Amino acid sequence: MVITVTTTPTKSRGESKEVADFELARALEVASAVPDPELPCVTVADLGILRSVSRDKTGRIVVRLTPTYSGCPAVIAIEMAVETALLSAGIDSTIERVITPAWTTDWITDEGREKLRAYGIAPPVGVSGGRRAFFAEDAVACPRCGSARTTKVSEFGSTACKAHYRCDACAEPFDYFKCI
Amino acid sequence: MAAAVASAEDAVLRAILEIADDGLILGHRLSEWCGHAPMLEEELALANMGLDLLGQARALYAHAGALEGKGRTEDDFAFLRRERDYVNCLLVERDNRDFAHTMLRQLYFAAFMQPFWHATVQTSSDETLRGIAAKADKEMSYHLRHSGEWVIRMGDGTEESAARMADAVNELHRYTGELFMVSPARQQAIAAGLLPDPESLRDEWDETIATVFRAAKLELPEIRTMQKGGRDGIHGEDMGHLLAELQFMQRAYPGQTW
Structure with missing residues (x-):
C-alpha cells in the first residue's frame, strides 16, 4: 500500500x-x-x-x-x-x-445523501463529531416511511460504515450510514 | 530489536512499531471470534473492530517501512518477524477467554487509544501520523462506546455475567500499566514531537474507566505491580500460539500474495 x-x-x-x-x-x-x-x-x-x-x-x-x-x-x-x-x-x-x-461523513454530498435514502439506507444524521456518551443513540428517521420511531439493533451492520436499525412504525429493518 | 536503540531514526521506527503491533495483535485476537461470537450482531461488531485495528496497523507499518527506507513492506513487519521482535503491550495479546474478557480488554485499550490518537492529531509533527490518527480517533471512539456499554451491561447484569466481568477485571487490570510506560524509543519519539506523552492521557483514562466501573458496579482492583515486558519483546505464553496462526501462511508459502 x-x-x-x-x-x-x-x-x-x-x-x-x-x-x-x-x-x-x-x-x-x-x-x-x-x-x-x-x-x-x-x-x-x-x-x-x-x-x-x-x-x-x-x-x-x-x-x-x-x-x-x-x-x-x-x-x-x-x-x-x-x-x-x-x-x-x-x-x-x-x-x-x-x-x-x-x-468524514461530512464529505457525502447532498445528492449522495438523497440517493442513499432512496435506496433504503438512512444517511448520517448531523455533522461529524468526537466521542459520544455511552448508550447515546442518534435519532434516525426511517428511510422508507420517514418515521422517527426507530430502534438501533446493532452499532455494526453489514459493512464498517453502517449500523443496523429497525423502524417501529413500519417494522422494516434498515441500514444507517453512521456519522463519523 | 529489544536491545538499545542505536539512532534517532531507529527510535522513531521502533516507537511506530509499538503502536502498529498493538493494532495488529489485538486485531488478530478479535478475528479469532469469527464464527464463535455469542450472537450475529457481535460477530459483525468484533470483525469490524478487528478490521479497523488491522487497517490502522497496515498504515503504520507502511509508514514505518517508508521511514526506514530499506524496502521492508507491511507484510514483512506483520508476518516475518520473530516473537522477540514484536513490541506490542501484553494487554493486547491476552487470550480471548470469554466475551467478558474480550470486551474489558477492548475497553481498557480503546479508553487509552482514543485520547492517544486525538492528541496525535492535535500535536504530532508527522503529517502521515496525523492522517492515520484522524481516522483512528473516530474508529476508537466507536470501540470505546461499544465495549464500554458491554462492560456496563455485563457488570450490572446477571449473577453469571457479573461474575465473569469481575473475573476479567481481576485478570486483566494488571496489564493496563504498560499502556502508560514509555520505552526509551518512545521517549525519543515524544521528545521529537511525533507522539503524545501517555502520562498526559492518564487522567482521562482513569476517569473513563471509573465512570464505566461505577455504572457496571465493578470494583477497581488494587494492583501492586503492573505487568510489563511487551515493549521489550518479552511476551506471555499466549503470544507464541497467536503468532503460529498469524504467520502460518507466510512461513509455509513464503512471499505468497492474495
Missing part, C-alpha cells in the same frame, strides 16, 4: 487557461461516475472519497482517492474499479491513496 499525503484537496477541472483539457475533464467525469462496490446507489464522487483528478508534471492523469475507514476492505476494489473505468475510456492513470484530510 502506498500512502500519499496531500494537504490541499482540490477538485481540479482543467486548470490550463490557454487550452481546454478535454481528456482531464473526461477523466473527471468517468472517475466521478464509478459506483461504490458495496453501496452501488452512490458514486465515489457522491461519497466524497474521490478527492481529485489532475495531471502530474509528466502530464499523466492522477486520481486521488481516500478510504472511509482504515480497514475498509473495499478500498482496493474501489481503486481498481476507477482505474479500470478510466482504461475503458482510453485513459491511463495513476491511482493514489490519500489519508489527509481524513474522510
